[in-house]
Amino acid sequence: METHPAAPAAGTAVEPPVRVLVADDNPIVRAGLVSLLEAGGLTVVGEAVDGAHAIEQARLLRPDLVLLDVRMPGTDGVTAAGPISALTKVLMLSYDDAPEVVGAAIRAGASGYLVHGSFDVTRLVEAVRDTVAGVDCPLSPAAGRAVVAALHRDAPAGPEPHHPPQYALAAHPAPAPPCPLSRRESEVMHLIARGLSNGEIARSLVISEYTVKNHINRIFAKLGVRTRGAAIARWLGTAGGDGQ
Known part of the structure; x- marks a missing residue:
């Protein structure tokens, strides 16, 4: 006897599937990510092999989110994050946790940054859903530390040359x-x-x-x-x- 899935009860809202584009130049990594995302109930609408391809696919497919690698040949992920973030949400996923790279990606428009090895499948799927819903902008611990390091590095170095020397002000610092x-x-x-x-x-x-x-x-x-x-x-x- 043939069976069919039960229809949702009247008045029950059915959430549309989250549509994801995966961009990574390594086909093995791409295949693994696709499997993980689909196992978590997400829909992978396409794959891209580099930044330029990711921009093209994002314009064509209009996914809810692009999972974007950093180090790719040609147009890298940080460069691609700018134009893609004008179209949809961007979540960086990389082995690279250098402060300048993480900071550049966030400044370019990425909504979050995950570092390989610092999350499991549940965390990855949760990060994608939260980013799309706008309730979270996930940062792996390494990425969070990198952002803080980059912000400290980019902070103003001190007073202009015509100001009194810094040591002269130390006894009476300005209140925070x-x-x-x-x-x-x-x-x-x-x-x-x-x-x-x-x-x-x-x-x-x-x-x-x-x-x-x-x-x-x-x-x-x-x-x-x-x-x-x-x-x-x-x-x-x-x-x-x-x-x-």
Whole structure:
């Protein structure tokens, strides 16, 4: 006797599948990623072998997200992240965790950056879904540390030459701007800067992921940002103040 899948109950909303484009020059890595994503319930709509191909496929297929490698021949992933991010969400996935590379990718428009070896299948699928939904901008711990390192490196070196020497000001430093975050939000922000995922933050603080997401939404609103990378950059300038 032939059977058919049960139809969804009347009035039940069916979420459309998340459509992903995978861009990596290594065919073995591509095949592995496709298998993992599809096993996690995501739909892989296409594959690309380099940055230029990824841009072309993103324009043609209009996926919900492009999973983009960094080191590819011809047009690399960081270069491709700019034009692709104008079309859809970009999640970098690479072995490269150099601060300048991670920082460049985030500045180019990538919504998140995962480093191979620092996540499992569940985390990868969760990162894709959260990025598409706009509830998270995932950074692997190594990528989070790299962003912080890049921000420190790019910070202004000090006063202009005509200003008094820095040591002359040390006895009376300018007060740090007040931090707009509560103590709990500051704790969450500290863990974000370390590259922890929402689930890892929840386990660290013994709270639910739903509560973590609420904290992050308030943090983004208070800091006037939309991504984790931008939040880290903004927070580094205010973290010296006292929380409430």
